[in-house]
Amino acid sequence: MDQKFEGTPKATLTLAGRKVTRSEVENHWGSRLQWKVSRDGKEIATVGAGLEPTFEHTDGAAGKYEVVLQIFKYVNYAKDKDGKFTESKYVDASTPVTYTI
Amino acid sequence: MLKIGNVRVPLCDGVSRRSFLEAGAASTLGLSLPLLNRLQAAGAVDESKAKIKNCITIFLVGSPGHLDTWDMKPDAPENIRGKFKPIKTNVPGIQICEHFPRMAKMMDKVALIRSLHHKTGASHENGQRWMMSGHDYSEANKQPYMGSVLSRVFGPKGALPSSIILPVKIGNTGTSTPHGQESAFLGSGHEPFFLGGDPALSTFKVANLEPPAGQTEFRVDARRRLLKDIDDVQRRVESGSTLERDTAYARAFNLLTNPETKQAFDLNKEPDKLRDRYGRNTLGQSCLMARRLVERGSRFVTINHFDTVFGISCWDMHADGGSLNNTYADYEHLLMPQFDMAFTALMEDLEQRGLLKDTVVAVLSEFGRTPGINGRGGRDHYPSAWTNFLAGGNIRGGQVIGSTDKLGAAPHDNPIEPPRIVASIYHAMGIDLETTMMPGPGGRPVRFIDADPIRELS
Numbered sequence: 327m328d329q330k331f332e333g334t335p336k337a338t339l340t341l342a343g344r345k346v347t348r349s350e351v352e353n354h355w356g357s358r359l360q361w362k363v364s365r366d367g368k369e370i371a372t373v374g375a376g377l378e379p380t381f382e383h384t385d386g387a388a389g390k391y392e393v394v395l396q397i398f399k400y401v402n403y404a405k406d407k408d409g410k411f412t413e414s415k416y417v418d419a420s421t422p423v424t425y426t427i
Numbered sequence: 428m429l430k431i432g433n434v435r436v437p438l439c440d441g442v443s444r445r446s447f448l449e450a451g452a453a454s455t456l457g458l459s460l461p462l463l464n465r466l467q468a469a470g471a472v473d474e475s476k477a478k479i480k481n482c483i484t485i486f487l488v489g490s491p492g493h494l495d496t497w498d499m500k501p502d503a504p505e506n507i508r509g510k511f512k513p514i515k516t517n518v519p520g521i522q523i524c525e526h527f528p529r530m531a532k533m534m535d536k537v538a539l540i541r542s543l544h545h546k547t548g549a550s551h552e553n554g555q556r557w558m559m560s561g562h563d564y565s566e567a568n569k570q571p572y573m574g575s576v577l578s579r580v581f582g583p584k585g586a587l588p589s590s591i592i593l594p595v596k597i598g599n600t601g602t603s604t605p606h607g608q609e610s611a612f613l614g615s616g617h618e619p620f621f622l623g624g625d626p627a628l629s630t631f632k633v634a635n636l637e638p639p640a641g642q643t644e645f646r647v648d649a650r651r652r653l654l655k656d657i658d659d660v661q662r663r664v665e666s667g668s669t670l671e672r673d674t675a676y677a678r679a680f681n682l683l684t685n686p687e688t689k690q691a692f693d694l695n696k697e698p699d700k701l702r703d704r705y706g707r708n709t710l711g712q713s714c715l716m717a718r719r720l721v722e723r724g725s726r727f728v729t730i731n732h733f734d735t736v737f738g739i740s741c742w743d744m745h746a747d748g749g750s751l752n753n754t755y756a757d758y759e760h761l762l763m764p765q766f767d768m769a770f771t772a773l774m775e776d777l778e779q780r781g782l783l784k785d786t787v788v789a790v791l792s793e794f795g796r797t798p799g800i801n802g803r804g805g806r807d808h809y810p811s812a813w814t815n816f817l818a819g820g821n822i823r824g825g826q827v828i829g830s831t832d833k834l835g836a837a838p839h840d841n842p843i844e845p846p847r848i849v850a851s852i853y854h855a856m857g858i859d860l861e862t863t864m865m866p867g868p869g870g871r872p873v874r875f876i877d878a879d880p881i882r883e884l885s
Binding site: 327328329330331332333335350351352353354355356357358359376377398400402403405407409410411414 | 526528529594595625627628629699700703704705706707708709710711733734735738739740746748752753754755756757759760761764765768769803804
């Protein structure tokens with residue numbers, strides 16, 4: 327019996343300066359959470375969200391930053407030759423917040 | 428001296444003919460009833476002395492690698508220590524994998540057993556039989572599952588079955604041999620109740636509680652009365668095996684028609700926040716259901732974390748590129764986070780409801796995984812050493828029992844075999860393993876388990 331996931335996990339982000347705080351995740355699938363950080367539209371980092379609800383990216387280079395909480399969505403266990411998932415992937419679990427340096 | 432019910436028999440030298448016959452007759456005549464009354468009369472099971480009332484086992488089918496989870500060797504060579512890092516826990520000196528951050532905060536409640544091993548083969552089914560029954564055995568010599576033994580000894584506390592397995596039976600895990608989750612010679616009246624569905628799905632219904640299509644509850648009830656009339660006649664003329672089937676029928680009808688039992692399985696009664704805390708997945712929602720079931724009278728609930736090892740993301744990390752292609756990616760992104768949430772939510776929830784002091788949570792698996800990482804980046808079956816753990820109830824947490832050598836290849840001290848875990852659970856439930864036997868095949872008296880409880884656990 328493979329696992330099927332229903333509903334949409336959802337958290338709310340609040341921004342204070344560069345510090346992002348997330349709410350509890352509603353409809354949490356229980357899979358891994360991560361922060362995805364983009365600068366000027368390009369992904370520059372993904373960081374495990376861990377247990378701490380707050381996150382502050384260390385990069386101080388100038389640009390427009392976007393931070394979003396993501397959750398791993400398991401579809402099936404298909405993987406490429408390097409053992410990486412091909413269909414299961416991280417999906418957004420919040421609306422992004424932005425700030426500019 | 429041993430006791431079979433209230434019959435005293437000699438130890439070790441076999442059972443006297445008189446005792447054997449008396450015990451056999453007693454077991455046949457009492458087949459549909461729990462042993463408890465007779466054992467209590469003999470002083471062999473004293474529920475007032477029991478340290479726990481319930482047990483929830485989370486059975487990690489496929490089996491996680493001990494070196495990647497609860498027995499990490501950060502100083503071993505790279506091809507042994509693996510990809511993950513250890514983290515500190517709330518118990519100084521005990522470290523576990525970085526992907527169990529919630530569990531690390533409650534290590535003071537957990538007793539890790541790092542020196543488990545068995546010697547009868549490296550198939551999943553060998554390990555399933557060991558961990559679920561305390562025996563390895565063949566099809567011709569089946570031994571009963573722990574839940575069936577406890578059902579036989581104690582009987583039900585209420586309308587729910589004593590022994591329930593969530594969410595489904597173990598299916599294909601490689602060989603066509605028993606999985607250790609059957610009542611064997613204890614009879615069909617003590618088969619565990621299998622939920623038969625995924626409680627995480629919105630369409631979930633308990634398959635075994637739904638009347639067959641087209642039958643109303645009125646018709647089910649009418650059939651029950653008819654069956655009772657027929658059985659009353661049969662009972663006067665037939666043997667104990669009929670009585671045993673009666674028990675199974677009665678249990679099925681009770682489950683079909685009792686609103687209380689239906690509610691026990693209804694997770695919609697739980698707050699959304701709590702369901703989220705367990706994780707909206709098969710394991711998380713099964714753990715939540717296990718709490719509901721022990722709260723309402725089930726004594727022994729097993730959650731099979733996966734029913735197969737083929738073609739799904741599970742603990743069986745061979746990385747073979749085919750149907751057994753689980754890798755570190757499955758562990759990191761899916762399995763470990765799910766386990767960490769579900770296990771810790773269960774512990775917290777049991778504690779908040781005052782159930783943890785009476786309930787042992789046992790996290791068990793079939794074996795460990797090879798210390799050396801294979802050529803494809805996975806680890807294969809390894810029954811020579813692994814880690815399982817117990818928490819709650821009478822368990823003294825914050826300790827590590829036994830250890831493995833520097834490479835995690837073999838027990839280094841205090842080697843422990845699976846029957847001792849089973850013995851520990853029976854003992855904690857109040858069964859005196861030194862002086863008590865139960866009716867075996869054909870009523871022949873057999874010991875519950877040939878092993879001593881692990882004294883350090885409590």
